[in-house]
Amino acid sequence: MAQCTQLSRNSQERNKTCSNVRSPVQQRRQGRIRAGRSLPRARSMAAKMQSMNEHVAALLDVTCADDADEENRSLYRTAIDAVKRASDMCHGVQRGLAEEDTKAKQDDSPVTIADYAAQAVIALTLMQNSKGGSENVRLVAEEDANELRDGGRLTEAVANLVRTAMDDGELTNAQVCDAIDVGLYEGGDQGGNFWVLDPIDGTRGFVGRRQYAVCLGYVDAKTGDVLLGVLGCPNLPFRGGDVMRLSDGQEGLDSVLAAEARSEQGVAGSVFFAAKGKGTYVGPLDGSAPFVAIGAKARQSEEDAPPAFMESYDARHSDHSFSGVVASTIFDGKSAPPPLRVDSQCKYGLLAMGGIADIYMRFPPSKYREKIWDHVAGICVVEEAGGVVSDAKGRKLRVNEGRFLPEDLGGGICAGSSQSWHGRLVDAIAVAAAATQK
Ligand SMILES: Nc1ncnc2c1ncn2[C@@H]1O[C@H](COP(=O)(O)O)[C@@H](O)[C@H]1OP(=O)(O)O
Ligand SMILES: [Mg+2]
Structure with missing residues (x-):
């Protein structure tokens, strides 16, 4: 084992x-x-x-x-x-x-x-x-x-x-x-x-x-x-x-x-x-x-930007413009990777595989309440490959409080293919949120 x-x-x-x-x-x-x-x-x-x-x-x-x-x-x-x-x-x-x-x-x-x-x-x-x-x-x-x-x-x-x-x-x-x-x-x-x-x-x-x-x-x-x-x-x-x-x-x-x-x-x-x-x-x-x-092939170096960041295909499910701001924040001064828009938890599988995207962001409309079934299987797939899934403030997703995730997710959900990418992502979300007053 x-x-x-x-x-x-x-x-x-x-x-x-x-x-x-x-x-x-x-x-x-x-x-x-x-x-x-x-x-x-x-x-x-x-x-x-x-x-x-x-x-x-x-x-x-x-x-x-x-x-x-x-x-x-x-x-x-x-x-x-x-x-x-x-x-x-x-x-x-x-x-x-x-x-x-x-x-x-x-x-x-x-x-x-x-x-x-x-x-x-x-x-x-x-x-x-x-x-x-x-x-x-x-x-x-x-x-x-x-x-x-x-x-x-x-x-x-x-x-x-x-x-x-x-x-x-x-x-x-x-x-x-x-x-x-x-x-x-x-x-x-x-x-x-x-x-x-x-x-x-x-x-x-x-x-x-x-x-x-x-x-x-x-x-x-x-x-x-x-x-x-x-x-x-x-x-x-x-x-x-x-x-x-x-x-x-x-x-x-x-x-x-x-x-x-x-x-x-x-x-x-x-x-x-x-x-x-x-x-x-x-x-x-x-x-x-x-x-x-x-196991995710994480690129730790800031010089070595991932080829893409992932988000929902459908703009009704996640704020594409805010994730664009976060991506630019992470790669401050350098060209940010383009979005790769894919439906469903396939994104978690792709993140676990590595090599295509090291970060995934999801910022649903403020009234939308996230359901546990949209994340549970993906959490295990990412984490066992060495990545991290959390809310937008870096807190563990609490999946044992009922059919919904807690109301306060700090604005959304994010995932990194490694602890390092996840940490950088959470920091960038905080900076981008302050800058855009989101
Ligand atoms: N308004 C909405 N905002 C955010 N997520 C939504 C919304 N409507 C449906 N979803 C759910 O978003 C998930 C799809 O995620 P993604 O955008 O990452 O592809 C689905 O589970 C979908 O539900 P359903 O399971 O009924 O299709
Ligand atoms: Mg679903």
Whole structure:
């Protein structure tokens, strides 16, 4: 386990796969784990499932090497399985999304059949694998089934997606609605540890055929630490754990990536996995290659500006002009890096990978209240890669006080790929806020 944490922090070792790290358990299984083998192009679904299972087994051997980790092994496997199932389903839906598959919520943000179905698929997977019984699954999740209880076209479409994804034709519409409503748990520090889910983070990106992420985390209720984070990013191409090249086009990088992942060649999307004390890993969603340990390749020198800073794609979600001021403040007198605008918690995955952006800023409108499911999984992914996520004043995000983050976030949320970048970012936000009286 120590070996693996070190791996994730050591940039020179970044591209070693989990299969290269030999835990005792892994050595026993070595007969069936081969790193980096090339697979035939046209692979059957069963073959894909099998290789995914092998790569997940290799990841678990590395992250759960001790016998004491047996409980974690089951927790991690369940989380990856749930996110992968939901991500595959969402990927299929996005390709053929029709106008009538989307509705506007009360706050005017969109929700689609895939948001509901992904939440049901993940809730059902957690319940099926719960050691304490399905009734003891604590899940804080974004959607509820209010709009689906009366039946109708939307309900039928959602339930059909769930029946297919769960391979269970017997599931009734009511059971699907009940599964969605498992996510109504209030969170907080009074009960036991709980799951946190955003079934589709960045629904606007999903509808716009851009980036989105299926985000599942697990929180220590008492401390508010995030113990586990899994991000399914179907439109973020997996490139052996290496970073995207800015030559892909700075401005349009997001749509270039999405187009590539949607292409006929079937480039696989990415799944990020992080667990407290175990590091951060990324692998292809289709199981075509092993997971790779990642750690942000932070540039500490002020001479060496990152190629970009990250922020929301949508200007309604974050004040783009203020982040521009902060970026100029950090690189005082030198040219500031341009923004890289990407929907969803894919930004946290990209930050963890390093090499493309070392800072991420989010300044929502003052009336907007941040939800815990928009950050929990990403916090673990960034922190286990050596980065820091906090509010705009540098304070830890308190994710165990209910479904919302505290009202006072000092103006927003920020993240750095290292302690040093995070520190510089928090200082620059304070200077920029004073200068603009924000
Ligand atoms: N007015 C708003 N201000 C800030 N964030 C918002 C707003 N409306 C929706 N969101 C949420 O912002 C997140 C997207 O973040 P980003 O801007 O980084 O892509 C989503 O979780 C989205 O909700 P939803 O999950 O319903 O899509
Ligand atoms: Mg969201």
